[in-house]
Amino acid sequence: MAPATSSEIMTIVAARALPQRGFCFVGIGIPSAAANLARRLHAGDLVLVYESGTIGAKPAILPLSVGDGELAETADTVVSMAEIFACWLQAGRIDIGFLGAAQIDRFANLNSTVIGDYDSPRVRLPGAGGAPEIAAHARDVIIVLPQSARTFVESLDFVTSAGFLTGRDARARAGLRGGGPSRVITDLGVLEPDPETRELVLTSVHDGIRIDQVHASTAWPLRVASAVAVTAPPSAEELGTLRELQEHTARAHAMRVRPVSGGRPTP
């Protein structure tokens, strides 16, 4: 088997971080791949909740969007947008949520809105979506994003989603009930908040990654744990299962679908 790519390592490490059961709020990309991989490995009872309102989705291929029909067809139920955000996420029924971003700071606050000035941005990003609510209300949050000095920045251009704000108890004082991010999984390693200051600390590196590479990919002076672990390399089962899932997905998404129903329901 070919060695794991950095994206595969991030997906596998994220899958390992998921609990066996509970309600997991999933977005598209690595989070969706990780959650579906986990469900095939150790987390068979994990309930996948997509923001499109599908609760308990069990897709056979990875969705390209959160609104793919496969999610609704395999879900336990499909609820309205108002319900999923108000009664599930806001009401505290989500155990774990995933977030990505274009920028992150040392307290795991996230920017997915603009690069540059808000009123005349250099890069206009998609915006908040449900991220601020996941960040505020989920009991636990896992952040997944590739690490570079452009992404891991000294200060954010815009705070879309709250991590630990200015650190220490700032998050609790602001009235946020969810626990905040428990780890940041990158292509280089894993960062976790210090229990006191809540500043991110490098706690493990992936196989073959040197700590000075992680420093070079972080724009703030990165704190490093006294003993940095090395990520266990992907097992044959983890990598094989993930690749099978991705092959099925790639084949399904490459097909152009010619709309021919002409107003007649398909069987």
Add this chain to the structure above:
Amino acid sequence: MTRLLPLAQAVAELIHDGDTVAMEGFTHLVPHAAGHELIRQRRSNLTLLRMTPDIIYDQLIGAGAVRSLVFSWGGNPGIGSLHRFRDAVERGWPHPIELVEHTHGTMAAAYAAGAAALPLALMRPIAGSDTPGRNPHMTEIRCPFTGQPLLAVAAHRPDVAVIHAQRADRDGNVQLWGITGVQKDAALAATRVLVTVEEIVDRLERKPGDVFLPGAAVTAVCAVPNGAHPSYAQGYSQRDNAFYRMWDGISRDRGRFLAWIDQHVRGTSSMEEFLGSLETEVGPA
């Protein structure tokens, strides 16, 4: 009483320059055919509402129809940027647009409040996020009973809601199922409601988890098979994921985008013709 109308006539009668229009659909049931008709009729100065503006809003923005966008997430799902949206925001092409940003939660709640004829929705605050502070339609208030802080969000009351559904009966009762998003709330919040459907049937049969919109709440129904393409209608069509990928290339360049709109949208008069026209560019599926 709902009127059964051809799409071009319904758009001409219900949607005017300067209107506030919510064309909803969460990946599923996106009303693409109605959006194309707005481009053909050269509607302008619109305020568009949508939780997830995707490629039909990208087309409307690039075609110059939009003055203001009220939204929570603007991207090509699973693919990347909306290039026409970015070009308008970053470089003011074809003209600058105003942005009013929400989160998914506040956007959905604002529709639900509008549907209930309330002036505002209440959410738990999302402290620390800069998003509410950038939106003049959100402010923090205190609960009169407990004193706890709450985020007040002004209700959405669009002039027109436009949705696509699986089917309607001849009295204009509308039925949709699968991922039903915010469409019911958006429709009930709006003054006028335009619904395109895959088919018009004599009698609606219940489906598990379906959403029913009574004819009394619907202004016009238009039979438009494949009216959501490249989005889909569960039970009728599949999402054309490959088209979403192709859009990334088509929309990157202003000239290529304009040529595409002229050839496939303004150069056709219906969804059926549009799909035929696409075949000539990309070859049969």
